[in-house]
Amino acid sequence: MARPGMRLSARTGTLEVNDDATLVAATLAGRSEAFGMLVERYERAVYNLCLRTLRDAEEAKDASQEAFLKAFRGLKTFRPGAKFSTWIFSIAYHACCDRLGRRKRYSDAELPELADPNPGPALVAERRDEASALRAAIDALPEKYRTVITLYHLQGHQYEEIARVLDLPIGTVKTHLFRAKEQLRRQLAHRDDAPAGEAGRA
Amino acid sequence: MNHEYDEIDRALFALPLEDPPKDLHQSILALTVYAPSEAENRAGLWEAIAAGFSLALAAVLAWTVFRNPAFGAQIVAAFTLFGRGFADQATLAALTAGCSAVAWVSLMTFRPARVEVRSGRS
DSSP, rough: OOOOOEEEETTOOOOOOOOOHHHHHHHHOOHHOOOOOOOOHHHHHHHHHHHHHHHHHHHHHHHHHHHHHHHTGGGGGGTTTTTTHHHOOOOOOOOOHHHHHHHHHHHSSSOOOOSSSSSOOOHHHHHTHHHHHHHHHTTTHHHHHHHHHHHHHHHOOOOOHHHHTOOOHHHHHHHHHHHHHHHHHHOOOOOOOOOHHHHHOO | OOOOHHHHHHHHHHHHHOOOOTTTHHHHHHHHHTEEEHHHHHHHHHHHHHHHHHHHHHHHHHHHHHOOOOOOOOOHHHHHHHHHHHEEEEEHHHHHHHHHHHHHHHOOOOOOOOOOOSSOOO
């Protein structure tokens, strides 16, 4: 029997739902397509969170897979009142933290905290447009600011949700966000002020 | 351009999300809802049937051997042959070499491999 909020088309047998909680319930009831819908809804956002945190496309893909796998296995522990987006972002963020920790443990090299200071001419040309410049500026932020600004980008002004994902007090989130924006503003202003030729110089 | 905070907000919210790899969706589904758990269960059932069959066959063979009146003599002969092998220097040398190799390998330490969740990647 279908739960309230879940419409099961008798003719086609397809699931028509709008809210995440229903999709979670349907997945737990054995409807695999419901989890497919959840993946479809959040894979882009989760991948972007991992990509911004790890700054490596391959690792971001692996971390996204890991996050969804953990979510699938732990779906029974998902609280009905909670937001699925916060939950999956939290799992993804912790998967990224594990990877960053492993990187630090097994790599002799220090983690790069800043973007390439000597970008080639091709990279400079690519960063001309605002979106690329903003992405580059976000990449250049320290990890804690990068993650906060990415979650702010993904979740909007929901400080409480961001705090839950990162397991930080709301005040800290707001401070990180303020400082991240301050750094972004400075970097973008510096980019605008610098002559075009100067940017590519070593 | 003057990058005030509200403009940073505007730029952030206008920033398009980057596309995930094309095979990400399928690989997640392959790891989760399409993971071969049912097939594994079926394989487990067949394994149990095969083990039961092997056990029954072993029991029948053992019963046949025990019923043989010459069974005792055959066992004694087999153990004698096995014991005689230890008197052979070449056998002892091979056993020593094998044990040393096992001890050496067991003392080796390996760097832990990265835990990766990959699926369908070339």
